[in-house]
Amino acid sequence: MMITIKTLNLKLLTALTLMILGSWTATAQSNLKNINQNLRYSRYSRISPKIIPIKTGERSFKLQMPVEKIEENANFEDYAFSYVIVKDFNEEINEKNIVPLTTDKLKSDTDRHFYFEETVTIPERQEMAFAVIICKDTRQGDQYVYHADLISPFITDIPSFGGYYANGIPFDQNYINKGEALLFKSDKTLNLYSYYYPMEFEIPLPPMETRPAPTPKDIRVVDNGNFLINVPQPFDDNGYYFIQADTTEQSGFMVKTTSDAFPNVADYQEMVDMLVYISTRSEHEALREASDKKKALDKYWLNLTKDTEKAQNIIREYFRQIEFANILFTDFKEGWKTDRGMIYTVMGPPTGVFFDADKEIWIYDKLGSNSKISFTFARIKNIFTPNYYKLNRSRSYQPEWFQSITLWRSGKMAF
Structure with a gap:
């Protein structure tokens, strides 16, 4: 009898896994290059997934995957979540390489986020790597996709620390209102260094204007000194901040500061x-x-x-x-x-x-x-x-x- 129960459970688990993987909208040669990611910019999106990698080793990364709940009372069961690591934008994404993000992998469920966290290691000979999170709304078939570089020519390096909200969810916005604070965390003992850029930028030229846009002649940088990891860090001035663990490296964490009204109009x-x-x-x-x-x-x-x-x-x-x-x-x-x-x-x-x-x-x-x-x-x-x-x-x-x-x-x- 015990063998029968285990067999049934295994069949049920397999069926559930296939159902979740089947939620990926399969097309001929689905890959990052041909997936339409227009829901990323829709005014009517119900969720907004992100991937924020943290470097944990030479080729190892912690994938922080917060999914912002835009719709009210978002229900985990209404979505099928998964992720995949690909070596380039042409690698096929299918049931063989997709990893389901099931309830047991949900690290946190807050008022504003579902949050997953996974650790991956990229093989030694692999020259590039991209992480992709896939979230499918099972009610109507909408598919939300977001990708992030782990190893690529377009990033210098990935920091070994990150910024977090007070509840421990990774900071997933592109900006922070002036006067607010973030908590910075790392698995390592670090002193972090803060540099402030009090910059104002020109408005871009129209799309049919082919002459070069004006560029700032001088970039002012203010050295704000260092601060300890795991201590809330306030951002008090308009502009942007660049936080680094090693000032001899180019990798870091940028925080754009804005008025209290932002993203709305201030005046x-x-x-x-x-x-x-x-x-x-x-x-x-x-x-x-x-x-x-x-x-x-x-x-x-x-x-x-x-x-x-x-x-x-x-x-x-x-x-x-x-x-x-x-x-x-x-x-x-x-x-x-x-x-x-x-x-x-x-x-x-x-x-x-x-x-x-x-x-x-x-x-x-x-x-x-x-x-x-x-x-x-x-x-x-x-x-x-x-x-x-x-x-x-x-x-x-x-x-x-x-x-x-x-x-x-x-x-x-x-x-």
């Missing part, structure tokens, strides 16, 4: 700055020079729409786009000031998002046409962030860009 002056994408040069200069910014903005919106209700709708939609751009694309710049944030604000969430090791491609349906338009963002190695992308600009973008701006100005753009 009327900031609102004026953000209208640069849909305003003419003369309109924007007039807004910047106005002594009463609120009055000038009210007049601006009414002049565009000739209708109070339309004005209210366009204000709500436009600054909702700014909010999402800030949440999704902030690095050492505010998200709306990045190339991806600019395109996202004006064009809306892309219908297609595809990655390769060296680029990210967004695809949109052309307005009033069956054809499509794509934006390619080249990935650039940067010590502060592994996710720094610059738009490959082209004069061919001009018609679609102006068409989208015209829709905004007429109050017809909505997502």
Whole structure:
């Protein structure tokens, strides 16, 4: 009888495992290169998974996998979670290499996160490695995918420490509001060093502008000294901080600090700055020079729409786009000031998002046409962030860009 029970349990376990692995949407040669990751940038996502690796050995990594709960009362049973390690963006992802993240692997379940943690070691001869988390909403089939470099030409190294919220969940945002604190932890005994960059950045040029963007001539750096691991560290000034365990190395942990209102608009002056994408040069200069910014903005919106209700709708939609751009694309710049944030604000969430090791491609349906338009963002190695992308600009973008701006100005753009 005992043998029969064990056999039945084994069959049940196998069936459950296959069901979970089967939740991966199998296509011909599914790989990181051809998976559409558009839900990463959707305004209607229910969850937001991340992978935050910590280096634990020469080729060993702790994969911290927090999954933010965006929908209210998120239920673990409504999702199938798994992860995989691949050697490049072309390696097939299938039931042979996917590892299920079942309830017993759930390290923490808080009001805001499901949290998994796994340790992996990359074989000696493997030149590159990428970790991928896959979360499938079993109710409607939506598939959330997020990947992170472990070993690649686009990262210098991965820190052996990380930043955490007070409840021990890894810091999974792109920014922190000024005055808040993070707890830094490591399996090693470390002193950490803090450097502060009080930088303000220019707004990016339009996508059809091919001349080089202005670059800061001087970068001011303030040495904030060292602090102990496992002691809450406050971030008191606007700008960004770079935390290192070894100042002779290039690896570190960047924290972007923002106003209390961020990712929303802080004040009327900031609102004026953000209208640069849909305003003419003369309109924007007039807004910047106005002594009463609120009055000038009210007049601006009414002049565009000739209708109070339309004005209210366009204000709500436009600054909702700014909010999402800030949440999704902030690095050492505010998200709306990045190339991806600019395109996202004006064009809306892309219908297609595809990655390769060296680029990210967004695809949109052309307005009033069956054809499509794509934006390619080249990935650039940067010590502060592994996710720094610059738009490959082209004069061919001009018609679609102006068409989208015209829709905004007429109050017809909505997502």
